[in-house]
Amino acid sequence: MRRGVTVTFLVMVLTVSAAAAFVQQPAQPPSQGEFVPVKELPQHEQLPAAPLLVAAYGFVWVALLVYLFSIWRRLSRVGREMDELSRRIAERERRA
Amino acid sequence: MKRAYGPLIVVAMLMFVVAPVLVARAPFEATMGMVQKIFYYHVPSAMVMFLSAFICGVASAIYLFKGTPRADRVAFAAGELVALFGVIVLVTGPLWARKAWGVWWQWDARLTSTLLMWMIFLAYLLVRRYGGPGAEKLAAAMALFGMANVPFVYISVNIWRTVHPTTRVVPTLAPSMKGPFWFAVAAFVLLYVLLLTLRIGLEERRAQVEHLYLEADEG
Numbered sequence: 109m110r111r112g113v114t115v116t117f118l119v120m121v122l123t124v125s126a127a128a129a130f131v132q133q134p135a136q137p138p139s140q141g142e143f144v145p146v147k148e149l150p151q152h153e154q155l156p157a158a159p160l161l162v163a164a165y166g167f168v169w170v171a172l173l174v175y176l177f178s179i180w181r182r183l184s185r186v187g188r189e190m191d192e193l194s195r196r197i198a199e200r201e202r203r204a
Numbered sequence: 205m206k207r208a209y210g211p212l213i214v215v216a217m218l219m220f221v222v223a224p225v226l227v228a229r230a231p232f233e234a235t236m237g238m239v240q241k242i243f244y245y246h247v248p249s250a251m252v253m254f255l256s257a258f259i260c261g262v263a264s265a266i267y268l269f270k271g272t273p274r275a276d277r278v279a280f281a282a283g284e285l286v287a288l289f290g291v292i293v294l295v296t297g298p299l300w301a302r303k304a305w306g307v308w309w310q311w312d313a314r315l316t317s318t319l320l321m322w323m324i325f326l327a328y329l330l331v332r333r334y335g336g337p338g339a340e341k342l343a344a345a346m347a348l349f350g351m352a353n354v355p356f357v358y359i360s361v362n363i364w365r366t367v368h369p370t371t372r373v374v375p376t377l378a379p380s381m382k383g384p385f386w387f388a389v390a391a392f393v394l395l396y397v398l399l400l401t402l403r404i405g406l407e408e409r410r411a412q413v414e415h416l417y418l419e420a421d422e423g
Binding site for chain 1: 213220224237238239241242245246249288291292295296299300302303330334395399402403405406409410412413416417419420
């Protein structure tokens with residue numbers, strides 16, 4: 109229980125720190141004298157879309173599968189607990 | 205219904221396998237190109253998140269005013285799914301924004317209100333988990349505030365000046381983009397209904413375990 113509270117507290121502190129980092133605005137770039145057409149951008153400044161797209165779809169799949177797995181694990185745990193309790197109650201009734 | 209879980213989960217998973225194929229066949233958007241295809245998973249996740257927040261809020265109201273335990277179990281299950289689909293929205297959105305806007309995040313009305321709504325539901329889950337006896341009622345009141353946020357998040361893009369696309373994007377989609385989009389929406393809604401049913405089942409089993417513990421203690 110205490111460990112859970114500590115972990116939750118740490119996660120919240122990290123979230124707030126990350127948000128604060130986002131708030132800090134980066135230094136303004138110098139004024140631009142001309143516009144550069146997107147096709148003429150140097151290779152190192154072009155951001156490929158495919159990795160972002162794959163990351164987004166991959167994340168959705170992983171999140172849903174992890175959640176399904178967590179439900180299945182919790183259901184199995186509760187099922188085991190129910191069986192154990194039913195067995196104990198039945199045993200006690202047999203003795204009485 | 206229980207017998208239908210397996211086949212329906214298989215159908216939902218198949219839809220998730222087919223959806224990327226349909227999305228890949230959909231045309232590229234003129235200004236954003238390939239990265240716009242994130243939209244086909246990002247928007248359905250947001251729709252399901254809103255739906256779940258609404259279900260959680262209504263069930264919490266029923267629990268608060270009538271004290272129905274089943275409504276509380278539905279609210280808890282729906283609250284957890286708001287957190288799940290919320291994290292999907294908040295991760296896929298910045299992945300799209302990095303390419304479309306050049307930054308991962310903007311503190312504009314839509315993004316900030318979505319983050320706040322998600323955090324309200326996280327707080328709801330934390331209160332339920334660590335709040336001790338009677339925390340269910342406090343959490344239910346929080347869920348009402350979470351639900352009240354939904355229309356605000358939805359219309360924020362139309363009221364305030366924001367970089368996020370407005371709500372007019374979906375109704376004006378090109379026919380070749382509509383098919384994959386609504387297919388993805390159907391897949392997300394089907395999966396949501398299945399996950400919600402499974403999650404409510406888990407809460408009902410937990411209630412049965414508590415009942416069995418009481419029975420065992422009485423003896």
